[in-house]
Amino acid sequence: MTQTVRISDVVKDYGRVKAVQTASFELAQGELVALIGHNGAGKTTLMKLMLGLIRPTSGSVEVLGDNPAAGEFAGRRQLGYLPENVSFDTALTGRETLAFYARLKREPVAGALTLLDAVGLGDASRRRVSTYSKGMRQRLGLAQALIGRPRVLLLDEPTTGLDPELRQTFYEIVQRLAADGTTVLLSSHALTELEERAGRVIIMNRGVKVADGSIEGLRNIACLPTKIRLKIAGLSPGELPSWLPASAPCRRLNGHFVEIDAEPDRKIELLHSVTASGTAVEDLDVIPPTLDELYAHFLRQAERTP
């Protein structure tokens, strides 16, 4: 796989505030990477470094073979960026705004304008941006980031303000781009959305990269228990099934369910004992640790080992 973004030992200080402390990672062509972390964890700073808007205090950044801060703009033509809280000059219409950005990227204006339909702004494209709602501005922001089929797409909180339907379309567009070889890096707070889509997750905490890998890989590292949820007939409230091994932590949920926390290596053993217990079990759900839980786990771990 070809690397499109390379971050090596990057440190970025704003005065005394350390926004990023020795982060290193590489992003490959066609990867869809989720960058997650609290506000102020360094997500936006990393994106600005990749855009060359700021220079690293130390370390090096390479995007599409160029140093983005060196004043070489060949790479930027193949780069799409959607800032957090995107804003536009409100006197122009959506079409005029998009045409302006297409010209700056030396892309055909007519081709760029079809993006307005793709993000559902076709009808409003001749209205001034000042009349747009937050969601519509976000769509326009998305459209400008997609101008010219970028090879690297940096999206900072892209789905805030989008309605569920457009969120779906948004992820479809992004996944199609990634399938065609675009590197997509997106930061978000909506972790459940990313869970099914992101091939890789990078977790940042206070400027430090605390985890990096596929969700499956992170689950293996974290060793968080899988939840097994059972619906059992004929169990009085508060009573736990007698056949469960005493060592397995379990609890009753809203009167109907029994929930067992299964360590990864005991999962199969526990499932065996559930199926062996006979017909009392009416229903069964196996819930692997969610991205939310993984995130919380890695943050706790990072806080314990400063």
Place this chain on the structure above:
Amino acid sequence: MNALIIAAKEIHQAIRNRWVLASTLLLAGLALSLTFLGSAPTGTVGARALDVVIVSLSSLTIFLIPLIALLISHDAIVGDMERGTMLLLLSYPVARWQVLLGKFVGHLAVLAFATCLGYGIAAAALIATGGHIDADSLAAFAAMIGSSVLLGAVFVAIGYLVSALVRDRGTAAGVCIGLWLLLVLIYDMALLGVLAVDQGRSISAAAVDAMLLLNPTDVYRLFNLTGFANVSSFAGMAGLAQSTTLSAQGLLIALLVWTLVPLGLAAAAFSRREL
């Protein structure tokens, strides 16, 4: 190329925001009223109606053009940064100096359009109403319009420098108003006071020239009120015109320097700024 794309967008925005319309109407309105009301005291006996207009219009320009220029420019960098549009723009393949140059060309085009049209209307009206105008006066009037645009360029560049240096829009506006007051009003009063006290004992003519060059509005005044013999006799600047050693070309160069230096400093300050 990039600079031209940005300039075109600035002009487009200025037309949309009615900046072009408002400044043209303002300048045309004032120029017309000065042309017709201002010539009342001199009557119609004076053969050189346009020369009188040049004197009064250039005095008006010294107050108005810097103000309009600073109003357009003080917001250009810090305002776009606060609104967040600069962040997106700079993620595109454009250099920061191109952004600045593009804005400069756009803003100056708006100002030049308003000045040429606004003042041109006044001259045209004077001709249409049968005023006698000779070639000398027309040349002086054209030079007045040209130097007014140049004065605008000086203050657009100064506005950018302020905009590139300060942290927020309010500060930029405050600093610009302060600079306007200083360069348009206070500097001349102070200079006059010093000269009156000194009575020509220790301050040489060369020193006076140097002090005039240090203020772009004085350079403009000198250029228009002393550059043409007929005009300077009306302006009451004939005395100063005789004592100064500054040529018209020298004054124009001074205005150019007053444009390029702040513009260069603004570009330097802007390129060092972190977003």
